[in-house]
Amino acid sequence: MTLSPKAKRSEANQLERSLRRVQQEVLRMGTLVEQSFRLSHQALFERDIDAVKKIGELERQIDIYYRQIESDCATLMTLQAPVAQDLRLLSALMQLVRDLERIGDYAEDLTEMAVKLMKYTPHQALGDIAQMSEHAQLMLATSLVALADLDPSAGARVKEMDDIVDDAYDRLYDIIAFQKDVPGVVEPILVLGLTIRHLERMADHATNISQRVTYIVTGKRN
Amino acid sequence: MAAINFFLGLTVGIGIYVGQQYRFKQQLKSTLKSYGTGEDEEISLPLHSLIRRELIDLNRQRRKLEKDKQAWQELIEQAPIGYLQVDGENQLLGCNQAAKDLLKIDSRRSQRVRLLLELVRSYDLDSLIEETRRSLRPQQKEWIFYFTRYAYPEDKESETNAYKSSRRIVESIALKGYGFPLSNRQVGVFIENRQPLVELSQSRDRTFSDLTHELRTPLTSISLVAENLQRRLQDPEKRWVTQMLGETNRLIELVQEWLDLTQLEAAPERTLKYEEIKIYDLIESVWLTLEPIANRKKVTLSYSGDRSIILEGDRSRLTQVFLNLLDNAIKHNPPQKEIFVQTSSIESEDISLPEKIKVDVIDSGRGFTANDLPYIFERLYRGDKSRTREQEDRNYSLDGSGLGLAIVEQIVRAHEGAIAANNHPTMGGAWVEVILPVKKSEKN
Numbered sequence: 001m002t003l004s005p006k007a008k009r010s011e012a013n014q015l016e017r018s019l020r021r022v023q024q025e026v027l028r029m030g031t032l033v034e035q036s037f038r039l040s041h042q043a044l045f046e047r048d049i050d051a052v053k054k055i056g057e058l059e060r061q062i063d064i065y066y067r068q069i070e071s072d073c074a075t076l077m078t079l080q081a082p083v084a085q086d087l088r089l090l091s092a093l094m095q096l097v098r099d100l101e102r103i104g105d106y107a108e109d110l111t112e113m114a115v116k117l118m119k120y121t122p123h124q125a126l127g128d129i130a131q132m133s134e135h136a137q138l139m140l141a142t143s144l145v146a147l148a149d150l151d152p153s154a155g156a157r158v159k160e161m162d163d164i165v166d167d168a169y170d171r172l173y174d175i176i177a178f179q180k181d182v183p184g185v186v187e188p189i190l191v192l193g194l195t196i197r198h199l200e201r202m203a204d205h206a207t208n209i210s211q212r213v214t215y216i217v218t219g220k221r222n
Numbered sequence: 223m224a225a226i227n228f229f230l231g232l233t234v235g236i237g238i239y240v241g242q243q244y245r246f247k248q249q250l251k252s253t254l255k256s257y258g259t260g261e262d263e264e265i266s267l268p269l270h271s272l273i274r275r276e277l278i279d280l281n282r283q284r285r286k287l288e289k290d291k292q293a294w295q296e297l298i299e300q301a302p303i304g305y306l307q308v309d310g311e312n313q314l315l316g317c318n319q320a321a322k323d324l325l326k327i328d329s330r331r332s333q334r335v336r337l338l339l340e341l342v343r344s345y346d347l348d349s350l351i352e353e354t355r356r357s358l359r360p361q362q363k364e365w366i367f368y369f370t371r372y373a374y375p376e377d378k379e380s381e382t383n384a385y386k387s388s389r390r391i392v393e394s395i396a397l398k399g400y401g402f403p404l405s406n407r408q409v410g411v412f413i414e415n416r417q418p419l420v421e422l423s424q425s426r427d428r429t430f431s432d433l434t435h436e437l438r439t440p441l442t443s444i445s446l447v448a449e450n451l452q453r454r455l456q457d458p459e460k461r462w463v464t465q466m467l468g469e470t471n472r473l474i475e476l477v478q479e480w481l482d483l484t485q486l487e488a489a490p491e492r493t494l495k496y497e498e499i500k501i502y503d504l505i506e507s508v509w510l511t512l513e514p515i516a517n518r519k520k521v522t523l524s525y526s527g528d529r530s531i532i533l534e535g536d537r538s539r540l541t542q543v544f545l546n547l548l549d550n551a552i553k554h555n556p557p558q559k560e561i562f563v564q565t566s567s568i569e570s571e572d573i574s575l576p577e578k579i580k581v582d583v584i585d586s587g588r589g590f591t592a593n594d595l596p597y598i599f600e601r602l603y604r605g606d607k608s609r610t611r612e613q614e615d616r617n618y619s620l621d622g623s624g625l626g627l628a629i630v631e632q633i634v635r636a637h638e639g640a641i642a643a644n645n646h647p648t649m650g651g652a653w654v655e656v657i658l659p660v661k662k663s664e665k666n
Binding site for chain 2: 023024027028030032035038041134135137138140144145157158161
């Protein structure tokens with residue numbers, strides 16, 4: 001193992017340091033959002049009731065980060081008057097944390113649905129939905145890596161992955177909506193319908209994040 | 223006249239020059255002496271040779287240190303335990319191969335110095351580092367690290383498509399981290415893989431509880447048959463069957479206790495029924511149950527502390543706790559001596575912490591042996607064999623099974639309390655300290 005010589009950070013000016021700090025906070029928030037997505041997955045598909053308890057606390061933390069980052073960005077924009085990429089970074093981060101926060105909210109909703117589903121026998125489409133949820137998690141991870149790397153090519157890539165989730169949504173919708181001779185109450189079917197809708201929205205927000213990263217680097221919206 | 227003046231000036235000049243030279247050399251010598259290795263004080267070489275010697279020596283030392291440093295770094299690189307180091311701004315300065323494997327750090331992305339969070343998206347690792355830096359003390363933390371796969375530009379499409387790829391999207395691994403504060407606000411972290419250990423202990427517990435489940439039904443029917451037989455037989459067969467029945471019932475209770483324990487561990491909050499309990503009344507009623515045994519040894523109970531303390535807890539479970547503790551205390555108490563029970567509230571400076579009370583149970587026996595102490599709360603651990611397997615103890619199911627104290631610990635933990643066993647420093651006897659929160663925790 002070789003330790004890198006101490007990074008030359010002394011010359012970084014105050015704006016650069018503040019930007020790096022904000023970026024680190026966004027990444028921190030990202031890890032929490034990923035964690036709540038995973039918990040919702042565990043609650044839904046592994047019937048892990050503990051996840052429900054943990055996610056409330058996580059959501060509270062995510063909310064604190066969300067407000068903090070938003071106000072930090074606003075302060076930096078007004079006090080330091082950044083230009084070009086720095087300005088794009090800040091304005092994109094402000095919207096990006098909103099996407100992250102929404103994903104967290106959906107995750108919390110999903111665990112509540114998981115609790116509702118627990119009293120029914122698992123639906124046959126549950127395996128497919130689990131795959132859809134995993135794919136959405138992969139998209140979120142890819143977007144966060146793209147944010148860390150400021151990789152402009154991620155936008156297009158995640159968009160392609162989003163098409164797969166959209167296809168899965170249509171297919172699962174048909175399976176759930178058009179089944180016949182349904183015994184018992186409609187709640188499990190209703191909840192499953194909402195579940196795939198939520199997952200599809202979460203994937204959309206992940207796509208938004210990666211596209212905002214593209215915007216930060218290139219300055220073009222697509 | 224002019225010549226005299228000239229020579230006078232020259233002499234003064236030379237005098238000053240020589241004086242300065244002398245002072246300079248003296249200073250150099252004393253510097254050398256204070257920095258040098260000290261052995262060659264007596265060598266009277268010219269000054270510039272001494273300096274050269276010193277420099278060569280220093281250079282040699284520097285190279286040796288360099289080599290040592292490389293050897294250590296190589297050693298850390300090869301170490302079976304993960305190590306990483308971050309600077310004051312949480313940028314990853316370096317990590318060894320084991321850390322890369324455990325944290326799944328992508329070598330394509332870790333070429334340049336960058337934020338640790340960019341490479342390892344783990345909130346737990348990040349907070350371990352922050353906590354270490356804040357407290358300036360070594361810190362430990364256990365967590366489960368989840369790694370979600372992502373699509374990297376150079377990856378093939380089959381890798382990035384969850385529907386086509388055979389690899390799992392989310393992987394998890396149980397880790398334990400040790401953070402150490404270094405100079406310049408840097409932090410070093412050792413990372414240990416706990417996954418094999420976790421899997422092993424899970425599979426052990428699962429196997430055992432499966433086994434106990436399987437044992438319960440046949441054991442119950444054996445005991446029923448034995449009971450039936452007992453009524454129809456005459457001595458000596460009747461005596462054998464009675465013995466068999468006793469042993470069978472002991473086994474059934476062992477199995478039941480193990481199942482209880484497993485349930486308590488798996489879902490503490492669902493197993494407990496909370497109500498308000500006056501702790502003194504509880505201990506008093508437990509003592510009443512135990513009085514027959516206590517009277518036989520003429521052991522008495524001495525209670526001290528506030529008798530009006532009320533706490534929220536599961537009455538039957540807490541009764542079980544004190545039944546076990548006092549039963550043990552009586553068993554190991556010498557005849558005609560007292561057993562002390564003390565209750566007190568714990569004063570805490572931090573108001574945000576929940577209010578707690580402490581119950582000490584101290585007997586006048588010889589105390590725990592040093593060998594037993596670390597294992598007292600382990601399942602199926604039996605202390606001094608000669609003591610616990612005495613014939614008269616057989617009547618008490620909780621003894622001898624080796625589960626009594628394990629259950630006690632599990633119940634206390636389910637109440638979010640803590641328990642510790644020790645020998646009392648002044649009284650010498652076994653000393654069990656139970657700490658319980660007064661109010662039921664909000665989380666449950």
